[in-house]
Amino acid sequence: MTDKPLSEPAPLADAAPLLPAAPRFLTGAFGGILPGLGLTVLIAAAAYGLRQIPGMGLVSPLVLAIVIGMGLHNIFGTPAIAKPGVKFALRRILRFAIVLLGLQLTFAQVRSVGFVGFSIVAGTLFATFFATRWLGRLMGVDKQLSELIAAGTAICGASAVIATNTVTRGSDEDVAYAVACVTVFGSLSMLIMPALLPYTGLDAHAFGLWTGASIHEVAQVVAAAFQGGQQAGEFGTVAKLSRVMLLAPLVIGLGAAAIWRARGDKEAGHASPPMPWFVFGFIGMVMLNSTGVVPEEVKANIAIVTTFLLAVALGAMGLETDIAKLRLKGAKPLLLGAVAWLFISVLSFILIKTLM
Numbered sequence: 001m002t003d004k005p006l007s008e009p010a011p012l013a014d015a016a017p018l019l020p021a022a023p024r025f026l027t028g029a030f031g032g033i034l035p036g037l038g039l040t041v042l043i044a045a046a047a048y049g050l051r052q053i054p055g056m057g058l059v060s061p062l063v064l065a066i067v068i069g070m071g072l073h074n075i076f077g078t079p080a081i082a083k084p085g086v087k088f089a090l091r092r093i094l095r096f097a098i099v100l101l102g103l104q105l106t107f108a109q110v111r112s113v114g115f116v117g118f119s120i121v122a123g124t125l126f127a128t129f130f131a132t133r134w135l136g137r138l139m140g141v142d143k144q145l146s147e148l149i150a151a152g153t154a155i156c157g158a159s160a161v162i163a164t165n166t167v168t169r170g171s172d173e174d175v176a177y178a179v180a181c182v183t184v185f186g187s188l189s190m191l192i193m194p195a196l197l198p199y200t201g202l203d204a205h206a207f208g209l210w211t212g213a214s215i216h217e218v219a220q221v222v223a224a225a226f227q228g229g230q231q232a233g234e235f236g237t238v239a240k241l242s243r244v245m246l247l248a249p250l251v252i253g254l255g256a257a258a259i260w261r262a263r264g265d266k267e268a269g270h271a272s273p274p275m276p277w278f279v280f281g282f283i284g285m286v287m288l289n290s291t292g293v294v295p296e297e298v299k300a301n302i303a304i305v306t307t308f309l310l311a312v313a314l315g316a317m318g319l320e321t322d323i324a325k326l327r328l329k330g331a332k333p334l335l336l337g338a339v340a341w342l343f344i345s346v347l348s349f350i351l352i353k354t355l356m
Contacts, residue, residue: 032084033085033088034085035079035081035082035085036081036082036083036086036087036089036319037085037089039082039085039086039315039319040069040086040089040093040316043065043068043069043072043311043318043319044061044308044311044312044314044315046064047061047311047315048061048308050064051064058190058219060158060217061311062157062158062179062307062311062314063179063183065311065312065315065318066176066314066317066321067318068318069317069318069321070318070319070321070323071318072319073318073319073320073321073322074321074323074324078319078320082319086319086320087316089312089313089315089316090313090320093309093312094162094166094313095278095281096278096309097306097309097310097312098159098163098279098282098310099278099282099284099285100285100302100309101282101285101306101310102281102283102285102286102288102289103285103286103288103294103302103306104241104289104299105244105245105286105289106289107286108290109241109245110245113235113238113239116356117356118242119355120213120348120351120356121209121212121213121243122246124214125154125213125246125250126250128150128153128340128343129150129151129154129155131343132146132149132150132154132336132339132340132343133146135340136149136150136333139332141332141333141336142174142329142333144169144171145170145178146333147164147168147170147254148161148164148165148174148175148177148178149177149181149182149336149337149340150340151164151168151178151250152164152178152179152182152216153181153182153185153216153340153341153344154340154344155244155246155250156217156244157179157182157216157217157218157220158179158183158217158310158314159244159310161175161178162310162313162314162317163251164250164251166255167254167255168254168258171325172317172320173326173329175317175321176318176321176326177329177333178333179314179317181333181334181336182217183217184337185216185337185338185340187220188341189214189224189341189345190223191224193207193215193224194224194227194228197227200349201353202353204229204232205231205232205235206352206353207228207236208225208228208231208233208236208237208239209239209348209356210348210349210352211224211225211228211232211236212225212235212240212242213239213240213243213344213352214344214345214348214349215240216341218237221237221240222237222240224236245286248280248286252279
């Protein structure tokens with residue numbers, strides 16, 4: 001009697017897996033960004049939580065987010081698994097938030113400022129930007145950092161800094177330093193300007209224009225302008241928003257100039273900066289909002305989401321910022337920020353007293 005040969009065991013490769021495969025969305029490109037994206041969202045949420053502490057409500061969540069991110073990075077380090085999500089927040093979420101920012105503006109707001117008022121706002125903005133950039137070169141401050149301080153001072157604080165950096169391409173430390181400058185000096189304006197009001201000879205309308213044309217952040221303008229009364233507060237806010245609208249042409253102009261310079265440089269290669277196409281999305285949102293088709297309650301909710309997304313992006317920026325590198329930049333950029341702050345405050349005041 002012949003025995004039948006025993007069957008060989010199936011190869012290990014053919015064996016059924018002991019554990020189910022991970023969902024595709026966790027193993028693909030999207031899954032790779034989840035840890036870092038989740039961390040930046042938590043940082044933004046923590047920034048909003050800190051604002052509930054008495055006295056902290058005056059501090060922008062954008063500033064708190066970058067401070068928290070810097071603290072985490074410099075104390076514990078940013079985990080390698082979080083890097084893709086942090087990069088995603090710095091690029092995609094930032095650009096999307098800037099596009100949504102356009103829904104807070106309308107062309108009617110610019111018209112309500114009037115020709116003279118808007119001319120003062122625009123003239124002060126561009127004079128401050130180019131004077132700060134020129135002075136930074138004289139002081140020996142890095143070109144990228146000078147440009148970021150100029151944009152933050154001239155336009156709208158932290159939002160302008162991070163939008164301009166899409167073209168300027170400064171380091172994360174440059175961005176953090178510029179944000180710190182505009183936060184410090186914008187906060188000083190918020191405190192000093194209302195105290196100076198009785199001695200300026202400005203009426204409510206002119207005081208609102210002064211705050212809107214010179215203070216860095218929108219929240220700082222609101223806090224300062226309303227101390228001059230309801231009319232001053234409302235006009236200051238509108239003047240500031242008309243100033244924010246000029247972010248688009250400035251960033252587009254910087255992008256076009258950078259591309260033109262790069263094309264003339266044979267050694268620039270692939271390092272030439274991109275045109276900031278997302279700014280056209282910003283303009284499109286302004287145009288959409290100007291039609292009046294977007295309900296007020298929807299715009300209010302989108303404004304909340306926009307600020308939160310910007311806080312997410314700034315939290316990511318903090319996670320990429322080394323304090324040791326900030327120290328290496330020294331005090332010159334801080335001095336540049338101080339001079340730019342005085343320049344925009346004094347120039348706008350002189351123009352208002354002369355032309356209004």
